[in-house]
Amino acid sequence: MSRPLPRAYLCRRFTPTIEAALRERFELAVNEDDSILAPDAMARAARDAEVLLLTATETLRAPTLAQLPALRVAATLSVGYDHIDLDAATAAGVRVLNTPDVLSEACAEVAMMLLLNACRRGHEADQLVRSGAWRGWAPTQLLGMGLPGRTLGVFGMGRIGREIAQRARGFGLRIAYHNRNRLAPELELGADFEPTLEGLLRRCDILMIAAPGAPALRGVFDAHRFALMRPGSVVVNISRGDLVNDEALIAALRGGHLRAAGLDVFANEPHVHPGYRTLDNVFLSPHLGSATVETRDAMGWLLIEGIEALARGETPANLLR
Template sequence: MRLLVTRRMTEAAERAMTARFDTTIRQDAAPLAVADARAALRDFDAIIPTLGDAFTAEAFAGRGLRTRLVANFGAGFNHIDVDAARAAGVVVTNTPGVVTDATADIAMTLILATARRAGEGERILRAGGWEGWQPTQMLGRHVTGGIVGIVGMGRIGKAIAARCHLGFGMRVVFHNRSRVSALDIPAMQLADIDALLAVADFVVLAVPGGAGTRHMIGAAELARMRHDAFLINISRGDVVDEAALVRALAAGQIAGAGLDVYEHEPRMPEALRAMENVTLLPHLGTATAETRTAMALRAMANVVALDEGREPPDRVA
């Protein structure tokens, strides 16, 4: 079985894949363009793609597809046109569960770093600008006991909620498209996102990407947030209208933002780079060796299932 892995993986993951399949591991760090994805679908039995690889409707169109499975490396799969894949007879899977804890940890990193001005403080220190401790130096926002509003209460949202409540005594409110029950911590589900935006000290976005959530947070939603509130995004960059966010931050409409993802990553507005009340991370959500290996092996498990004639366990299309 011919397998294409579109980016380098951890050593443990690559060793497992090459031992099991006729594996080609692409060395280029750039995402697959549409033409490359189209060619890959005609050359390999299975593909393990990653974020940004352009498996669009155009890539799946036409005859001669050899690929039977696109086993995405990651829980989010909005870079894959699942309807086009389904129409072409190609199974699509993802890697749920294994990304939960690492991504929730990054959400907490962004909450704390943004509220306590950690990035700004480090930059001052590294630049030699610190003149010593003062009672009013770099006063930030207290996190413990605050209100966290989580948009999207799936696995990651629940893990963030648990950390906020159990670790920092925060009150948890959330908005979700469907009713959520059997939570392990006290949390209040709000009927609409506007109600959440009006009360939360920290608004955390934990929704899947895709057309249904694109620009979920735009100018109108940012205007409904409290002036002393922070926006935290660990979902997908295009969930936020980035231009509207820049305007809201520049106008002092909200207190700050913590971002791990960007609308046009790796590009971002220069205005965001210049803002001291914004914490910027280079998409580190799942970036631990343990998690990235687990993600790769989870994707591989779906390929193994297909090769053995079983139903891939993480099928999304």
């Protein structure tokens, strides 16, 4: 007699390929309407689940874990895991998996999309054509910031940051970066290490926020730090929205100290600060970093393989705890 399939709950819809693979391996319940689940709603829906497949839009902390007595594995379709209380999960006997490495290239592509559109006034250009107000080419129309010889300051030179730096070099940008620790020379590839964030801000023309989310970094980019940046600088955020103080960034953009911004992430998603919508010098995208079919499939397979490795008594490389 075959063993029953483990019970799993899918908090958000995954790609068809991954959902089909999950149904082959689990007794799968799905959040069919793909809505963002509040913790109590998630706990009710996943009450009997042994495996919870979640994303960065759900939070898993001690009160929710207490409502999931059967849970053994929490697998998040994300690199970041600040939405999961790892200590509480360990105390509850829950192993936690994430999806490192496989989304770095896709996120770097979107980072460059944000950078280019911020520097070359992509939102304004699109609106000019769509509105019907464009009257043809003009010598001084929508002049933007050229990239060759400029300095890109990368805050967070991890896997994604290094992929961004590799692409940025092709546009003639010099690379500086700030990490907690300096990289080995073979990973720096000629990038300049700045031992302090303040030093990085003072020297860069474009700030690329690529650090993983962490409670200690919330609001780190505030009015004081934006004021350290060169007049006419550009800010790009591919990391986490809550690293940026929205009021401070909006004020710096509105007042002209900062030239432009490109943002893919926001605090309190999907509730974007309304001030951004009033600014023409901000290019906005809806958290698209890893949004390619190939990447989301790879992320899903990484979770499936990690769950299966745990079932065999092995330790997968993407096990956080």
